[in-house]
Amino acid sequence: MIALLRPVIRAVTYTRWLHLVTAAVVATVFAFVTPGLGNVNSPAGAWLLVVPLPFLALAALVPGVRLSEGMQAQLLLFPAGRTGRKGRPEPRITPARSASRADRRRTAAWLIVRYEAGVATAFLSVHAPTLTVRLISSAAGDGAVRLPLRTPGPGHWSYAVLGLLVPVLFLAFVVLAGELQARAARALLGPSAAERxxxxxxxxxxxxxxxxxxxxxxxxxxxxxxxxxxxxxxxxxxxxxxxxxxxxxxxxxxxxxxxxxxxxxxxxxxxxxxxxxxxxxxxxxxxxxxxxxxxxxxxxxxxxxxxxxxxxxxxxxxxxxxxxxxxxxxxxxxxxxxxxxxxxxxxxxxxxxxxxxxxxxxxxxxxxxxxxxxxxxxxxxxxxxxxxxxxxxxxxxxxxxxxxxxxxxx
Known part of the structure; x- marks a missing residue:
């Protein structure tokens, strides 16, 4: 039980969540300037996952972008003093400017990975609490949500169980996404094999x-x-x-x-x-x-x-x-x-x-x-x-x- 709760009480879980959701700023800008992309609940909103990608690839050509991304990743994904397994310091990355074509390609891949993961995390961060409230309200009998299950309808106890399960699943997603983001940062923002x-x-x-x-x-x-x-x-x-x-x-x-x-x-x-x-x-x-x-x-x-x-x-x-x-x-x-x-x-x-x-x-x-x-x-x-x-x-x-x-x- 303690092992299951440990990720929830660690500060790094929330700094990584912050790093993920800040990537959605780019999506917010495109949603404002591009008609139809702001409605994420419509099919047109799916284009928000695609339209910014060429612009992110162009941004990766600027050498300073890699340095900026590396500093953000080091600050939020790898907090100072954090230890990994067996009490050893967790490996971090060394921020640096792009110095080669390989660096720019890896920076572009990092920007795309960060953007897609950030949009997904931001979407769930907004909708998971809303879904929780609606499920608990349905358990109280107001019919806010109807489940595609054979249940007696609003007021059934299963709505409350699902309402409590949604935040748990959301936290599990944040922990997993943050860990994958940290691994991607080491692979794409860290030194290449030639640099090592x-x-x-x-x-x-x-x-x-x-x-x-x-x-x-x-x-x-x-x-x-x-x-x-x-x-x-x-x-x-x-x-x-x-x-x-x-x-x-x-x-x-x-x-x-x-x-x-x-x-x-x-x-x-x-x-x-x-x-x-x-x-x-x-x-x-x-x-x-x-x-x-x-x-x-x-x-x-x-x-x-x-x-x-x-x-x-x-x-x-x-x-x-x-x-x-x-x-x-x-x-x-x-x-x-x-x-x-x-x-x-x-x-x-x-x-x-x-x-x-x-x-x-x-x-x-x-x-x-x-x-x-x-x-x-x-x-x-x-x-x-x-x-x-x-x-x-x-x-x-x-x-x-x-x-x-x-x-x-x-």
Whole structure:
């Protein structure tokens, strides 16, 4: 019983009824301006269901009509905060202007469906109460209505039963018509399959961008913290004012660059839009990596072949991050060792090769990296794969090597 009464006490039932009957305004206008259409009880009144349809189809050509209809539907058919089954928020529509022929066709179909359902609902809204009163009056014996049944005539109790049944049937019609209207709105005013696919692709791209930013933040901040920890430890062990001054300078410089990267990434995340690529470090800034690594005690030798300025932006920026992660691993796991960094810009590829001696069998860089489980090494391989290249990490000829080959035709 409660389940049967629930639609009657819900506010959405009556907002949907209001949405339905407002569509009859168009019928009212045509009934006034067209002779004969105003008498809905005559055969000529049936033309009121047909005559306005071409005009509704023409109205659908106006882009703003779809936006207006969507706003009305969202307000009256899908009240805010309404939940559907299992307590989940009921799916709604997103009002938008017509942007294609398909949108205009769907808008025209929506206007026609809304008009026909609205005229039927308005007709019943006017005649159902009148019929109820007449049936109850007939039950009292005034003969207002005669049933095509074998009854004793006016004053029979069946008139009262039918009089009470009419409002129940009318409410059931309003609930059903409102639900069908809401489904039609989702199908005709909501995003098309192509628009939903485009929105899904946009969301996927946004998630991929956020993952890339998270990886970049990990590399930048991780590098800065590693350099700061190693520099501070080395300065304490050295006990030399000159070395301490050098270490503090390196920590300050590395921290400043890390803060710049952090502010840029956070700004992009707040705005939920791609940030300026020019603000990201590239291989032309590789000297800052060498300075930080040397300040940590590593003896870094660099061999650069070719013009770094000619490397495409995406390749140059990812190459910088690969070199940064490789040098960070050296400082973190191998300590103050000799490191060779080779960057070769060829006709079609960029090659990065970073090597350092193993600190001991099964320990340090070699022991941790051979397993391939580190997030930094995985990030190196992912960066190379996204550009269509490849990266290799592991023991090579008695050294730990990170080698990446990135195509320049990106």
């Amino acid at each position: 696919l485009a929105a899904l692709e946009e969301r996927t791209e946004r998630l991929l961008e956020h993952n890339r930013l998270a990886r970049e933040l990990h590399d930048s901040v991780g590098h800065a913290l590693t350099v700061a920890v190693v520099q501070a430890g080395a300065a304490r062990a050295a006990g030399s004012p000159a070395f301490t001054e050098q270490a503090l300078t390196a920590i300050e410089e590395t921290g400043r660059h890390a803060l710049e990267d952090l502010e840029r990434v956070l700004a992009v995340l707040r705005e939920d839009a791609p940030g300026p690529a020019a603000a990201r470090p590239a291989l032309t800034d590789v000297e800052r990596l060498l300075t930080a690594a040397r300040g940590s005690g590593a003896e870094v030798t660099a061999d650069v072949t070719g013009a770094l300025e000619t490397v495409p932006g995406p390749v140059s920026r990812e190459g910088y991050r690969i070199a940064q992660e490789a040098l960070t691993n050296v400082v973190r796991h191998a300590g103050p060792v000799r490191v060779s960094l080779r960057i070769a810009v060829r006709a079609d590829v960029l090659e990065l090769d970073i090597r350092n001696p193993l600190p001991g069998a099964g320990a340090g860089a070699g022991g941790s990296a051979v397993s391939g489980g580190g997030s930094g090494l995985r990030g190196i391989r992912e960066r190379a794969a996204l550009l269509g290249g490849r990266a290799e990490t592991g023991v090579h000829e008695g050294t730990w090597r990170v080698r990446a080959v990135l195509p320049l035709g990106v």
